[in-house]
Amino acid sequence: MAKALSSFVCQSCGAVHAKWSGRCDNCGAWNSIIEEPAGIPASGAKGASLPKGRSGRLVGLTGGEPQPPRIVTGIGELDRVAGGGFVPGSAVLIGGDPGIGKSTLLLQALAELARKGHRVIYVSGEEAIAQVRLRAERLKLQDAPLLLATETNVSDILATLEEDGRPAVTVIDSVQTLWSPIIEAAPGSVSQLKAASEALIRYAKQKGTAVLLVGHVTKEGQIAGPKVIEHMVDTVLYFEGDRGHQYRVLRAVKNRFGPTDEIGVFEMSDRGLAEVTNPSRLFMGSGQHATPGAAIFAGMEGTRPLLIEVQALVSQSVLGTPRRTTVGWDSNRLAMILAVLDARAGVQTGMQDVYLNVAGGLKVREPAADLAAAAALLSSLTGTVIPAGTAIFGEIALSGGIRPVGQTESRLKEAQKLGLKEAVIAASSEVPAVKGLKIRTVESVADLVAWAASQARGLSRIA
Ligand SMILES: Nc1ncnc2c1ncn2[C@@H]1O[C@H](COP(=O)(O)OP(=O)(O)O)[C@@H](O)[C@H]1O
Ligand SMILES: [Mg+2]
Ligand SMILES: [Zn+2]
Known part of the structure; x- marks a missing residue:
C-alpha cells in the first residue's frame, strides 16, 4: 500500500509532523504548519535494501591541492564578515528582514567584483530587470559589467549560469522565489526552498562558483524562512538593524571558512551602504x-x-x-x-x-x-x-x-x-x-x- 504523498511541514523551522496542528512543537510558531506534497521519493520503496555501492578512495590527512584564493570584493566590512572574502565553491546564506538592504549590498558587492574583472551574475526573482537597473543607476553602479537575469526556475537558472563561461560569484535574490520543477509544492514552501537551494549548492561545489543566497526573514509562517537552509550552506550571515536607524550590522552566525560572531557595520545612504570603519x-x-x-x-x-x-x-x-x-x-x-x-x-x-x-x-x-x-x-x-x-x-x-x-x-x-x-x-x-x-x-x-x-x-x- 503506497502512503499518501504529503506531509505536514512547519514553514518556520522545517520540522515535519505526522499531522496538522495549530502550533509547531519544535519551534513554537503558531499557524506555521502547512500540508505539502512530498518530494519525489528516492528510487526503491521504503524498507528495500540498498543497492551495492562502489568503493571510494581512502586518503590521509595531508596532501591535496592548495586552496584557491578567496574572492575579495574590496568592501572591507563584507569581506571580513565572510572570513576574508568569499571562498570559491562555497554557499553563503544572507538573511535579514525585508527592506534591510540585502539586495543593495549584494548589488554593490557584485559591481565591485565585476569592475575587477570577475564574471559575476545577479539573478533576481523579485525584481524586474528595469528595477535592478534603476537601483544600479541610483547607486552609480550602472557602468559595472555585471550580468543580470530574472529567473525563478532552478533548472533555467543553472542553464543560464553555464551559458558562456562559469561565474566566479552568483547572487540568487531571493531563495523564497525559487522553484524546482521536480517538486510539486508551491514556491516559498519548505520543500521548494530545500530542493531549489540544494540544487544551487550542489552546482557551487561542482563548478567552484561562490553562490550567495538571499533569504528574507519572515515573522509569521506562510513562506519558509532561511532557518530551513542554514544547515545546508557553508556560511550564514544575518543583516540586522532597525529601520528607524541608518546603521546596519552584518553578522556571521556560522562560517566553515572563518570566525563567527564577526560583524560588519554599514550606514545606509542614498548612495547605498557605506562602510563604517570606526563603529565605536x-x-x-x-x-x-x-x-x-x-x-x-x-x-x-x-x-x-x-x-x-x-x-x-x-x-x-x-x-x-x-x-x-x-x-x-x-x-x-x-x-x-x-x-x-x-x-x-x-x-x-x-x-x-x-x-x-x-x-x-x-x-x-x-x-x-x-x-x-x-x-x-x-x-x-x-x-x-x-x-x-x-x-x-x-x-x-x-x-x-x-x-x-x-x-x-x-x-x-x-x-x-x-x-x-x-x-x-x-x-x-x-x-x-x-x-x-x-x-x-x-x-x-x-x-x-x-x-x-x-x-x-x-x-x-x-x-
Ligand atoms: N529608490 C530608492 N530610493 C531611496 N532609497 C531606496 C530606494 N529603494 C530602496 N531604498 C532603500 O534601500 C533599503 C534597502 O532595500 P533593499 O536592498 O531592497 O532591501 P532587501 O533586499 O533587504 O529587501 C530600503 O529599505 C530603502 O530604505
Ligand atoms: Mg531585496
Ligand atoms: Zn516549527
Whole structure:
C-alpha cells in the first residue's frame, strides 16, 4: 500500500509532523504548519535494501591541492564578515528582514567584483530587470559589467549560469522565489526552498562558483524562512538593524571558512551602504554624557572591540505593575541585574519603571555588559552623571560578585584609542596597564554602588 504523498511541514523551522496542528512543537510558531506534497521519493520503496555501492578512495590527512584564493570584493566590512572574502565553491546564506538592504549590498558587492574583472551574475526573482537597473543607476553602479537575469526556475537558472563561461560569484535574490520543477509544492514552501537551494549548492561545489543566497526573514509562517537552509550552506550571515536607524550590522552566525560572531557595520545612504570603519564613534553616542543614565560599555564583537552607549531610565511608576522595557537588550538579563542590585546592595527598584536601551539600534548579547547596565541604572536612579570618558565592563554573578571577562586588553585599548580616560572593570589578577587610562576595579555590586556614590559626592563638591 503506497502512503499518501504529503506531509505536514512547519514553514518556520522545517520540522515535519505526522499531522496538522495549530502550533509547531519544535519551534513554537503558531499557524506555521502547512500540508505539502512530498518530494519525489528516492528510487526503491521504503524498507528495500540498498543497492551495492562502489568503493571510494581512502586518503590521509595531508596532501591535496592548495586552496584557491578567496574572492575579495574590496568592501572591507563584507569581506571580513565572510572570513576574508568569499571562498570559491562555497554557499553563503544572507538573511535579514525585508527592506534591510540585502539586495543593495549584494548589488554593490557584485559591481565591485565585476569592475575587477570577475564574471559575476545577479539573478533576481523579485525584481524586474528595469528595477535592478534603476537601483544600479541610483547607486552609480550602472557602468559595472555585471550580468543580470530574472529567473525563478532552478533548472533555467543553472542553464543560464553555464551559458558562456562559469561565474566566479552568483547572487540568487531571493531563495523564497525559487522553484524546482521536480517538486510539486508551491514556491516559498519548505520543500521548494530545500530542493531549489540544494540544487544551487550542489552546482557551487561542482563548478567552484561562490553562490550567495538571499533569504528574507519572515515573522509569521506562510513562506519558509532561511532557518530551513542554514544547515545546508557553508556560511550564514544575518543583516540586522532597525529601520528607524541608518546603521546596519552584518553578522556571521556560522562560517566553515572563518570566525563567527564577526560583524560588519554599514550606514545606509542614498548612495547605498557605506562602510563604517570606526563603529565605536557611532555607537558611543555624542560623548557629551551630561545626563544621568548613560554609560559606555566596552564590548567585543568577534575580534573587534566596540564601545557602545547603554542608556537607562528609572522613574517612579504610576502603574500597579511597574514596566520593564528593553531595546537591544535581553529582558531576563535586566531582571537579573535588578534582582542582584536589590539583594546584594540594597538598591530597590520594585516601585519604579525601568527602561534600558542600547544606542544606535544595536543588540548587545555579551554578559560583559552587565556592569555597564548596572552603572547606567544606578546613575539614573540617583541622578548622578557618570563622568564622560569612562568605559565600563564586567559580568555580574548572582552572588553580587563582578567576574572578569575575556579580551580585557583589547577593550581597554579601544577605550584609550577613542580618548576615554578611565575604565571601571572587574578586579582580577591580571589587569593590563594601558597608557593614559586610569583603571578602577570593583569586586562586587556593592563596590559599584560605592563608586557611584563617590561620583555623586565629587559632583556636589564642585557644584
Ligand atoms: N529608490 C530608492 N530610493 C531611496 N532609497 C531606496 C530606494 N529603494 C530602496 N531604498 C532603500 O534601500 C533599503 C534597502 O532595500 P533593499 O536592498 O531592497 O532591501 P532587501 O533586499 O533587504 O529587501 C530600503 O529599505 C530603502 O530604505
Ligand atoms: Mg531585496
Ligand atoms: Zn516549527
